Amino acid sequence: MIIYLRSGRKLHDLLKPDVDQYTRHVEMQEGATLVEILGELGIPLVMVAFAFVDGKVRKLDYAPTDGDVITIQSPVAGG
């Protein structure tokens, strides 16, 4: 199945977008978690604060479903 990972900022270079400026398409096995997917892409988990799917915050043990558009965010400071 295919999912779409999106990010900017610090994670942009690691993500290597291929769909548009911010988005990379990823083919994956059903049931794989974000931890496994990010690991395969070589994105250090410590640099991902959370994932954002359909307006909801998800932890990295989330197992995406086909067609998910997933934003990943690196940690940032308070204001």
Added chain:
Amino acid sequence: MNGFGGTILRINMETGEIKRTPTPEKFAREWMGARGFVAKTVYDEVPRDADPLGPENILIMAPGVLTGTFAPAGSKIGFGCISPATNGHADSNMGGHLGAEMKYAGYDMVVFERISPEPVYLYIDDDTIELRSAGDYWGMGSLDLEKRMKDDLGEDFQIATIGPAGENGVVYSCITHDFGRQAGRCGVGAVMGSKKLKAIAIRGTKSIPVHDLPTLTKSTYDIIQRTKTHPLMEPWQKYGTALFVGWSNDHGCFPSRNFQTTYHEGWEGISGEKLAEEILVTHKACFGCWINCGKYSRARIPGKPDIYVEGPEYETIALCGGSCGMTNIHDVAYANYLCDNLGLDTMSGGNTIGFAMECYEKGIITKDDLEGHELRWGNIDDFENVLRMIADRRGIGEVLSHGTKGAAERLGRGTLAFAHQAKGMEFSGYDTRWYSAQLLSYCTSDIGAHHNRSWAITADIEIGQDTPEGKAAVVIYLQHIRPLFDTWCCCRLFWGEVDVTAEEHVDTIGYLTGWDVTFEECMKISEKIWNLTRSHYIERNGGPGRQFDVAPARQLEEKVPSGPAEGQRVGVENFEYMLDDYYYNRGWDKNGNPTREVLEILGLPHVADNLEKAGLLGEPFEDGVPKVRGQRLKPKAM
């Protein structure tokens, strides 16, 4: 002059005299606004022995080159002076709409001198400038007063106020605006209170002259189109900074119970998700911002009135929440409201109360000191009681009104070891025992421990959490780039979060002013300001500089007892190594004193002369100072 209001105001609070002078273009170009204007003016004008709360200190209010313009969120304004918390240079920045309004009234800087004989507020309506009696307003809460003044003067005035804490000289008092935006740090509210200046009301209806309006318009339009669809826009809009409470706990940098540990049991109850689920009323933005990170909330606590507050954002949750042992988002929002209305910085305020709670736990502060109350972790009633005592400087509140360092000096009994401050200003909401670059950032900061000078947590991760090597140069880079936004006065979140580059901001300055300005020039200005404020600190407090770059013993020596960072501490040897590396990379000597060579490169030869006269100039480097002072971390560190 393009890009600016055009006029500097000087107000003698003692005599009421108001002087207007044109803003010199050379001054604007060399210092760019807010933090730069403050550093230069306070260095030149405040006697080295002036009492921060006395008549010789000045208070400055200044927007920056980008305030009030098309730049993404050109919303910021700076307040500055000598800080009563650190006895050094202070600048504190806030968003909202005041800075833009001030430039639309035609002003680039207001310098408040001396002390008014009676409480007043400053009224500016374009060219009409008056000091008006604030007799009725004195004693009111910051938020209450803003509402009252909007009713009295009109909704279209932008208002800044202080609360009772600022009137009473609590050294971490803030200035509040827009019902929840604060110039929170460095005690600028106490200096405003010392001048008997209760509030500032501004209405401006003019415009800012622009050098190249078509190009500025097109470039801003392109930035808006690009960032509108940025993937990180939505989470920011929905949760704001509070979303990082979870990550911070998972990675062992969240302060729990006065930084006793770095994973807070029950953090889920004060997380960004909880905020969005339980208390969020609406989103709120500063001038010219389309991120809207502000969260306006309602707290409901049985037995207390429902309150509305902007927040709590990450730092408040960490310090009023985790550091005070709270696990309920309503309690944290209520604590946020109390701090805002009493006029206290939620960061130093929360940090200081966490410190006091540990003193209570250890029997150093007792019920007798607290007018019969307790001071238990996570108890909002106890929090409220001691906070009010601080604002009034009553009983133990007087001791705590000096911040954690001042309180530890008065309480003794080893309390300094767990006072989380540098140079007298409290840590932001990050424990550093697994993040040594962040500890270096706090301890070398010119204004005391503040993450907006350098937030190096991700740099620590990228370089390696177990090594002190290679961190100093990156901290220096961060100390130049992050406060550059407090100089230009646009929000750094567009740069940090949605990929508007610093170079694009520099282009905007060019379209706006007509200056042929480069990013490198701006970074050099930022380095110049840093060296000026460092030299100023040393001149005021006596050298060598190294003696002021001190870390709390808990961060150096006590291992984290639990959570993901269990067993971590920085260690004295590692810290001293980083300091040596830091001074070398800055072109300062081993004592932490700036050298003539670096000051002359930065156009500050008179500062070198002053340091030399005081016997505080750094020893020269045999092979010259490093050419690059501060290295950018690749891919990029924020």
